[in-house]
Amino acid sequence: MTRLISSLAEVSAGYDALFCDLWGCLHNGRAAYPAAVSALQAYRVRGGRVVLMTNAPRPNCYIQAQLDKLGVPRDAWDFIVSSGDAAQMALLSGAVGYRVYHLGPAKDDGFFTDLPDDVADPPKITRVPLDEAEGIVCTGPFNELTETPEDYRSTFLYAKAKGLKMLCTNPDLVVDLGETRIFCAGALAALYEEMGGEALYFGKPHPPIYDLARRRLADHGGAVDNGRVLALGDGIHTDIQGGVGEGFDTLFVTGGLAADAFGPDVEAPDPARLETWLAKHQLSATYAIGRLR
Template structure:
């Protein structure tokens, strides 16, 4: 049964490392959440390690810059694992071919910058749909548009047997008070229509393997039973943690704020009802990271 806690310190001494989601937990898409930042800073002062594990399609350096813009200080984390890095590695290994049709905001074209860490990476070229071997999706061009607007192009792609590489499995995010569609919504539609989508972020295994490598690079050996995953996505953060055998802290005041009636803390009955509907059982729950 999920235990509602009042602060991270209620359980943090049981864990040597945290895998922490960003959007909805550490920032709201515009600015840092002060209580969350303070909680992570305090945890690190006790010797704990913090790996930010995000479904952002950006490479790690891009997320670092974004964190600076949002006001998240560097002493709140140790390392970063992004869905973008995991997906880029797969792309440059040829997961969807050499010629790809790109779906995403023009500002996300850094996704295609050369990846020097791989031996003999594939030369990737972005082309029109009718010339493509596969699809790379970092997100919708218009995050406010219904994913169904992509149906005509997806029908063509599916007819040609193209695979879609999804750089961000999130379905939606809240930017401040505005809910936006993410790449995961397009990938879900593509799969529903009969296409094949490849995922590399939460809840899928590759990003957790990357997060563990980030931990190892900090010269620490930490077993899974000493890691706590924190996030507001029941189908991404919590499901991924459960699938990996990692304890989880569900932030109810993010994507599920309405369903759990969260202001400061979730309503216990509504939280139980929500978790039952989602067939999920996080280890802990809290209104907001603090």
């Protein structure tokens, strides 16, 4: 049974590292959550390490710049691992070919240009029109504020007929930008698969992003046993499912994407509603909290 807690400090002494989600836990895309920032700062003061783990499709340097803009201080975390980081490694290995069609907004161009420092002599990746492509790299809709996956049905019919694989750089289906819910690359990839296409995933809940996080942990102070890692986030099928699959304890932040399901007080989820909801999704977290604090 999932244990409801009121603060991270109630349980954090049992863990040497946190794998902490960003959107919905540390910020809402518009502003940082001060209580969440304070909780991470306090954890690090006590000697814990914080890995910010996000399904954003961009390399971690762009996530760092966004956090700076949102007012998240650098003493709240140790390093960042993004779905974009893990997907870049797959792209450079030729997972969908080297001549690719980019489905996504211009803000994600850094996925192709800002390559990891530890990759020696990377292959040349060329972005081409769809009819010349060996594969698709999907970082999201071209216009995330107005478009839905259905706007791409004809594109996907053509891509499927060509037998193109899609590299999905962000497995999230939706995210809340302030009060606006927008579709992510995962929603487009899901439709492509529904139509018979093949999509490849590298962010949460899939293993590559966790493997990368473990390697970075080892490089930043030493490896951590799975039993001493706490994975936390508001995505039941990303953060929590991924953490469970990796053998970590998990902390479900109920006040994020599914906040409406747990009663009128975002800070105090109703225990009965929470258990019913988790049973419906056939998942159980180690702990749950209304908002990270």
